[in-house]
Each structure stands twice: as structure tokens, then as C-alpha cells.
Amino acid sequence: MTFFQVNGVEFSYKSTKVLDDVTFSIEKNEVTSILGPNGVGKTTLMKCINKILMPDMGSVLIEGSELHEMSRRDIAKNIGYVSQRGEMSRMTVFDSVLLGRKPHFEWEVTDRDIRLAGRVIHLMGLDDLALKYVNEISGGEYQLVQIARVLVQQPKVILLDEPTNSLDLPNQHMIMHLIRNIAIRNHIAAIMTIHDLNLAIRHSDKFIMMREGTIYATGDHSIITPQNIRAVFNIDAFVEKVKGIPVVIPI
């Protein structure tokens, strides 16, 4: 059985079709990057997968179960989502991470929830910030908090919309490395939208290239070719191999 499958998803904003017959599947332990220019429907696809937006057509299956027939809470137990537009409120970093346990508890967080949050905060090196208010930390630090929150949520699939936004170079690689390790260690899958092709190539197993609301190409490193980059991004580029890894150099 395919671990996670998106079948024929279509979505329109009013009369404008944004997603057209999007179909792909992914397996456990895989990190998948969705690539494409601005406005191609990457974020809309993420939201349709997670039922933040209800697709006009199509289905999303996780381990054979239809995701969109589940309650919102059950979806949250299966899918974790790191939004591009998180708001920085006057809550502590610890509380913000603890919020990830929301789909799992009924009335109040348990001692185990606090231990889980504390451990993730510690492993992500956020100890010094744990009791600081989120609106007093930097944008990059908040991105780490959002990722910590989704890990505490313990989903089977993690969706990340531009996870490396507002991060410096070491932290971009750190986050990507972390996501990959977590996917492999915990037998889950991660799907992300990302603009930096080289970062995506370095840390992903699979790529989905989107053009005009539909999938143009899907596969491993081999689909990152000058022809596909030209077709999707409308830009010429060299693709050279460095230590066996493709590197995209726009011309």
C-alpha cells in the first residue's frame, strides 16, 4: 500500500483554476520538495492536502484512509503543517511548542506532553529561549519554534511551506538536515515547498516540479535538468555535478 497518495486534486479560487489534476504519491522516510515559480499553486496544494482549503475534486489517502473524511482533529494527528504565515504572539516559546500537543489531549496538557515539548526544545537548542515570549525572538528563531511545534505534534506526514525562510545559511542546512533525520528515524514523510533549488537537491529524495497549477515532472535528482528548469522556471541554467550531487547554476 502506498503510504501517502494525492489523487486528482483540483482547486479554484472563484473562477480561476489554481490546481488541475494534481496526482503524486510518496513513501515513508522520504523528503519531497515541491518546486516551481511564485503563484504556481505550491502553497495552495499544501493547504488542500491538509484540508485548510477544501479541494473541488480529488482525494488524499494516508495509509489507505481518506484524509478528508476524517475530523479536523484526526487530520492534525496525521498531518503536521508549518505555515509560511505564523503569527508571533505573546506566548512563551515553551507554550508555543506545547501547543503541538493540542490534537492529542482532551482537557489539559499532561506531564508527558510537557516532557515531550521540553525534550524537543532541548534537542533543537532552544533552551535559552524556552520562557521568552515569542514576539520577543527573531523571525529565524520563530521558524525553529514552529518546526519544534510540528515535531511535538507527532504527525505521520509533515508539510512545510518555505521552512528555510528567514534563516541564515547554516540554519537552512541545519533545518533541512533535521527534517531528513526525523523522517528517516521516525518512518514518516516530509513534503516541503522551497525556492532554493540547490538546498532542495542537497536534502530531498524526491522532487515535484509544478507548472501552471499542475505537475510537470516528478522523480528523483534525475529530473533536475536544464530543460525542465527552463520549462518550469522560464530560465536557463547549467546543472553540474559536484561530488555526485547536481548543482544548479542559473545563467
Place this chain on the structure above:
Amino acid sequence: MVIRTKNGDISSDHDKWEGFDIYDDGDGEAIHNSSLYRGYVRKKGLMMFLALIILFVCIIIAAHNGPLNISSSDIIRYLLTFDNDGMGGVIWNIRMVRIIGAILAGSGLAVAGVVMQCILRNPLASPYTLGISSAAAFGASFAIIFLNAGSSITSTVSISNPYVTTISAFLFSLLATGAILLLTKLTRVSSETMVLAGVAISAMFAAGLSFMQYLATDSQLGNIIMWTFGDLGKATWSWNTLIMAVLLSVTLYFYYKRWDYNAMEAGEETAKGLGVHTERERILGMVLASVLSAVIVSFFGIIAFIGLLGPHIARMIIGSDHRHLIPLSIILGAIILIVADGVGQVILYPSVIPVGIITSMLGGPLFIYLLIRRYGR
């Protein structure tokens, strides 16, 4: 940035994640930040307890207000023993009716403000700014002019039927809420459209109120103006009981949803991703906060700023975690209104200035001060 590479070697810091098991809760490991967090939560509990003591002190001080001089020890004894004979009757049947009214109105407006500000993602959202008070004032004026009802217990205005005024104010408040929800439904259930709809509805009722004031006779105009000054002197045990029943039910629901509101603080998409029905919570929260405010405003009249001051001061002290924010706002709302009413009873003694005037006079400058403290450079 929090996590740094060691000597520029990125991978050296990554080794620890090879075994990053998100299902491992680290049972048995001493995680320092979890212990610190537990201490932090206990500290919030202590702050709440301290606020309750301040509220109790305010109640004792406020119970001194009146022509008869009763000592603090006697007041405490009457309060603790529920003795309402003789002097105890003065305390319970005259002073405490008003004080309990202040506690209920202050708590109710503050908790309504907290929830409105959260679900509408707008720090200026409150029963007053969203038009519920304007609608109530319109409803009261409508009853005074067209239903021949009086409004308040003062020497200058008639009291033909205060219940009709109150019921009319309540119905128009609900009508305003319904109109806001309908406008929102016709567009989309977002916080922005709700706030904008509230502002538009508020402006329409304010215009309607002006029009009715223009039509009113001198005595009717007096009635309308007296009604719009929120006045705790109207408090009775039966109304207090009704307000308390609504306040308790609504607050219990709000407190039950505290984690949903926390999720909404992190943004709409994050909240949905955490399993929160944001549209449903926004509509339900709005309806319940409006009903609570409508019950309070339609009986006591317009009491401005409590729905802003209580929540904002609480947020400055304790943060936006609704587990603590909701109870602290309730306590602070009560304290602010008791103090404001006390000031109104004292400054022109023996005349009593309606509390609505005091909250408007003190609330504006205090709110500006809070604004500068919180957002100033």
C-alpha cells in the same frame, strides 16, 4: 540565531539528531527546561492568587462607600458570615448589590473582550468597539421614545417600565451581532471582515441613535442620556443572578476552548493545522461574547473600555496564554470596575457619578498609556 555550528562544521552539530525520536518523551531524563516551565506555571498561579487578594481588598474598601460609617472588621464579619440583619443588611442589601454588579459587569465585559480580541485577531475588538453598546443604546432609545418606557432610577427621569428598555436594548444588541455575522457569512468568515462589519454596524446604530435623540422630547432626551451613562446603581439581586448565570455558562465555554484560542493566537493556518475549526469557533465565540455583553450593557448601560483595559493589562502581566489570560482578565475587569465606581461615588460626594462616565474619562488616557508602554520604542 540559537543553534550555531561548531567551528563552521555544520555536521558536528547534527549528529545528535541521528536518534531524534519524536515519540520518545525522555521519561527518566532530567529535562531542565520542563522543570523551569513547571515553576513558571506555578508562578502564574501565584499571580492569580495575588490578584484575587487585591480584588477582595477592593471589595472591602468599596463596601465602606455610603453615608453610614461601618468599620472594616465589621464589614469583613458581615461578608464572611452572610449576616444581613441590621448593619449587615446595609452591607448586603445596599452596598454589596452594587459591588457584585460591578464584579459581574467588569468580569463579563473583560472576558468578552479577551475572546473577541483573540478570535478577531484585533487588539481593539471589544463589545464597545464592535457596536454592541451602540446597538443597545439604540434599542434603549427606541423603547424610551416609541414604547413609552422609562429607563433609570433617578430623580429627573420617569420610570414607566425599565424592563421594556432593557429587553429592547438586549434585542437590538443581538440584532447587531446577527447583522455582523450575516455580513461575515455573505463575504467570508475572516477576522478582518468581522471587525469591519462591526465598525459599519456600530456607525449605523450611532447614526440611528442621533436621529432618535433629534426626535425626542426634552424628558425623553434626558432618559436616553441617563441610560447611556452606564450606572451600577441599577443593580438588583435578581438581575445580578441572571447576569451571573450567563457569565458562568459563557466563561466555562471560553475556558474549555482556551487551547483553541491559544492556537488561534499562532495564526489562522497554524490553528487549522492543529485541528481547530477556526470559522466555527469564531462564530460561536462572537455569539457568546456578544450575548454576555448584551445582557450586561442592556441592564447597566454603556460601560466603555473595560473590554479593552482588563484584557490588555492582563496580557501585559501574564502573556497571551488563555489558560491564565481568561481568569486574570476576569479578576482585573472586576477590580477596574469596582475602583472606577468607587471613584465615581467619592469625587463629588454626596452626588454619585455614573460609572460609565468614569470609565470613559479614565479609560481613554489609561489605554493610551498602555499603548505607549507596550508598543512604544
